[in-house]
Amino acid sequence: MAPNASDDRTPTAPAGEPGPARRRAARYVVPVTVMGVAAATIGLVPAIASSGDPDLPEITAAQLIEKIAKSDVEQLSGTVKVTTDLGLPDLGGLESGLASGALGQGGDGSSADPSAKLTELASGTHTLRVAVDGPDRQKVSVLDGSDEYSLIHNGKDVWGYDSKSDQVFHGTVDEEAGEDGGKHRPPATPKDFAEEALKAVDDTTSVTVDGTAQVAGRDAYKLVVKPRQSGSTVGAISIAVDHETGMPLKFTLTPASGGAAVVDVGFTKVGFDRPAASTFDFTPPEGAEVTEEGDLEKEAERHAGKDSGKDAGRPGKAPESEGGPAGGLDGMKVLGEGWNSVATFDTGGPGLPADGTGSTGSDLDGFLGSLGDRVKGEFGTGTVFSTRLINALITEDGTVYVGAVTKDALVKAAEGAK
Template identity: 90%
Template sequence: MAPYASDDRTTAEPAGDPGRGRRRAARYVVPVTVMGVAAATIGLVPAIASSGDPDLPDITAAQLIEKIAKSDVEQLSGTVKVTTDLGLPDLGGLESSLTSGALGQGGDGSSADPSAKLTELASGTHTLRVAADGPERQKLSLLDGSEEYSLIHNGKNVWGYDSKSNEVFHGTVDEPAGERGEHQPPATPKDFAEEALKSVDDTTSVTVDGTAQVAGRDAYKLVVEPRQSGSTVGAISIAVDHETGMPLKFTLTPASGGAAVVDVGFTKVSFARPAASTFDFTPPKGAKVTEEGALEEAERHAGKDSGRPGKAPESEEDLGEGLDSMKVLGEGWNSVATFDTGGPGLPAGGTGSDLDGFLGSLGDRVKGDFGTGTVFSTRLVNALITEDGTVYVGAVTKDHLVKTADGAK
């Protein structure tokens, strides 16, 4: 059995305090939380690398996974292209309105807050500039023409800077971002690959499928495919640097075919130590600086005064309690996570608030032994919210999800 073997079914949950830290961490990794479900548990089938261009020594899948595990790259800089196509519906500006609203631009929050800015990675194609110098210093910049958003971790300080609005977010961390703290979003092929290789069992085929060149470097191609039917995942391809063992490109294609759901790869990369000045940051003159504590206070006031149903802190507490009781049904790629939201689900007849009706129109009404509910679908993840507020979610087909929910009752 290769490294990363694990029987822990909770590895997809953020580490740390199960209260505030976990909930804020979840907000920062929204663009890639699907991998916590899609990765499930992976089996290993040894295979010899086929000949290809470049011509590299033969290697088995077991040896290649071990090579990834032993990779000790801590210094790097480069450019990463991220393309995400989950097949999310066009919300006609609703998403940006909800993000900015009380907590974003024009409200008491900050456009530089990572929890809002990094959700942009959930769809479309983006270019990132990344740099790292050990667990204490990392920098990620999201480029958009002449505009740039940067997230910088240097020691205990975390800075977010939005050049478009000239706003700054400042927070602190007590532990290195290498421990997957709340301000470090997965953004490189290595982050995705580690999620996909955390566990191994006989539910998956893992093979080496030749070689490739990525960002000018020679690499092996590791291919991960489910053996089980019912999964929405078709295959995961990981290009592994021949010299360092570091993943250079990660591609997840759906079982339904078509374009990749997630495609993350270096277009340029260097393993030299970045200049120390790369991680220095001083708020520009005239910039609006928002401290993390002040932002949380604004969130609490927004929840109380915005006129929205319920209050933000209470809703977060309810959700936190629901996640604490989360269970995993099934195994391998057909794993389905389930938890109670602590509140009612969507009305079966769509007769609730305007928001309930709108959300209901985006999903499919279903019935079963579990009662009545609504299934929301993307090209990778399906989620069922029942009328009583129970959630079932997984990288499985709609039919498999409903069947799992029926079996849970």
């Protein structure tokens, strides 16, 4: 393996080093995105070849970040293997029902709706087949034995097809939203994850090049990003960067507590030829049930109206016009800096009492309360819900504090906010 220079410096690099590259990487708009993975909770099992590490030219961390920023790959196809280990409790299928309710579907939505279907990627191991041809055409298929779920973006149209239920979802991209495609923006490739991580690079961050590897049959450098601060649940982020194209091929996030990776996403097979145009063609199969996006939105509004009527009689439940959930999220604030940042907002309603009984004494509220740890502080009382990466504190008055920080750091941040 060739010697690869480590660069443990932060963005204020000395003269001669491309320090601004990190800032450019943080602003860089990725032209290549793939539909089908949910919010930073997907992963890939290791795909490092056993034949030895490739011998590549020496490169600094600043130069490697600049290489990522300059990557202009717009066509690709390949296979991604996804594994997630957030350490979530087994809710016996309850999480699917909660996700459906949170989406306002009341359990009546289409199984092909991507906003609901892709929550299944939040745990376990999955195989995805992906294809990309610029910002207007992407396809991802989630393979599950003989069953398959496909999400296709082709021009204005977005199609979701669940072969198991023979249901189809159809939506459209808001052209005024630009390349992001509005709410239908495909969430992520390893490159998207990498650039989100690089936004955190500042004086609180260590960045080094840790040798080379082979990923999906391609030679790559390994960029390692670590918090300098104590209190973060992030141990390290490793990004395998393709030597030839500069495109991240693999992204791995390991927790400070050790053990298996929490998030590890990348390719097991990848090629950069333009996929055939027919790859992105879709016609609903004969007899399939087709649900239009507008129909789902109307159904969500109908259920939201019912829920609003129920909440009106609850003690302490503020009407939306007086600062309900939407208003509370709009008022979100960030406490602290760097890797120890904590987001806080007011839900506009009662929280989860620390006695675990729930605001209405319901079995569900009591069950949820039992999953967390009860805490007290300057903020009053509350419950901390923990995963291997994210901790969230819900106080009795309905204030939420959430961040990739330890339980102690989260409670300290909440106390400092009062």
